[in-house]
Amino acid sequence: MTNQLEIVVTPTGNHPTAQVLATATLLALEWAAPYANVTIGHNGVSACEPSPEAVGGLLRLSSDRKERLEVAARSAIQSEETEIQITESSDGGWNLPIELDPWTATGLFLAASTFTPSTSAGAALKKILDVTKRENPQTIELLELSQDWALKQIDRMIQTVASRQPRQIANMLQSATTELEALTHTHELLRSRYQSDIEIMDMEL
Numbered sequence: 750m751t752n753q754l755e756i757v758v759t760p761t762g763n764h765p766t767a768q769v770l771a772t773a774t775l776l777a778l779e780w781a782a783p784y785a786n787v788t789i790g791h792n793g794v795s796a797c798e799p800s801p802e803a804v805g806g807l808l809r810l811s812s813d814r815k816e817r818l819e820v821a822a823r824s825a826i827q828s829e830e831t832e833i834q835i836t837e838s839s840d841g842g843w844n845l846p847i848e849l850d851p852w853t854a855t856g857l858f859l860a861a862s863t864f865t866p867s868t869s870a871g872a873a874l875k876k877i878l879d880v881t882k883r884e885n886p887q888t889i890e891l892l893e894l895s896q897d898w899a900l901k902q903i904d905r906m907i908q909t910v911a912s913r914q915p916r917q918i919a920n921m922l923q924s925a926t927t928e929l930e931a932l933t934h935t936h937e938l939l940r941s942r943y944q945s946d947i948e949i950m951d952m953e954l
Contacts, residue, residue: 753784753785753786754782754784754785754786754795754903754906754907754910755785755786755788755793755794755795756778756782756785756786756787756788756793756795756796756797756906757787757788757789757790757791757792757793757795757796757797758771758774758775758778758787758788758789758790758796758797758798758799759771759789759790759791759793759796759797759798759799760789760791760799760851761798761799762840762841763848764840764841764842764843765841765842765843765845765849765854765857765858766837766841766842766843766854766868766870766871766874767799767841767870768849768850768851768853768854768855769807769851769854769855769858769874770799770800770801770803770804770870770873770874771789771799771851772789772806772807772851772852772854772855773799773803773804773805773806773807773855773874773877773895774797774799774800774803774806774899775787775788775789775806775851776806776807776809776810777803777805777806777809777895777896777898777899778797778803778806778899778902778903779806779809780806780809780895780896780899781896781899781900781902781903782899782903785903789851794910795906795909795910797902797906799870800898801869801870801872801873801874802873802894802895802897802898803895803898803899804873804874804876804877804891804895805877805891805892805893805894805895805896806895806899807855807859807874807877808877808880808888808891808892808895809892810859815859817856818852818853818855818856818859819856819857819859819860820856821852821853821856822849822853822854822855822856822857822859822860823856823857823860825847825849825853825856825857826845826847826849826857832862832863833857833860833861833862834861834862834863834864834865835857835858835861835863835864835865836865836867837864837865837866837867837868837871838867839867839868840868841868841870841871843857858874858878859877859878861878863878864878876891877891
């Protein structure tokens with residue numbers, strides 16, 4: 750989509766905890782604003798600092814993507830250990846010999862069997878590893894918290910862009926409307942073409 754809202758998540762540090770928190774924030778923002786282009790970096794008009802409230806964004810990862818991240822992280826640190834145990838230092842470090850990018854740090858965190866936090870951000874992240882089932886009240890609470898936080902950030906950034914570049918907001922709305930109309934047309938076309946198949950499937954169910 751053209752004329753997207755560009756959002757840059759700016760990690761608060763180079764340590765692994767900050768990198769994982771940045772990934773969680775990116776995922777939360779992507780879910781709240783699928784029309785936006787969200788990246789992790791240090792330069793951007795619409796910058797967003799990661800927050801512990803956004804840790805629920807990690808729960809948006811599909812099981813396949815989560816598994817790929819874990820495998821890639823193990824490969825990056827050349828770990829053959831059956832269990833990965835992470836103890837966070839007071840500065841958010843994990844006592845690793847190499848510096849991890851956001852996605853590798855996230856994969857390693859998700860692959861951990863235990864995570865002992867020493868920071869408030871680490872404590873927030875640990876809640877993700879404590880979640881066992883998606884339908885648990887704690888899971889729902891984390892998802893809702895991250896979504897509410899992300900929506901507030903999106904509103905704030907849109908207001909900022911609108912005050913500085915009102916034309917950009919108009920272009921974004923026009924672009925979103927055009928894409929929605931195209932998707933609606935495609936949906937109607939496919940439904941009319943396969944209506945009989947849909948009805949047969951409904952009857953069988």
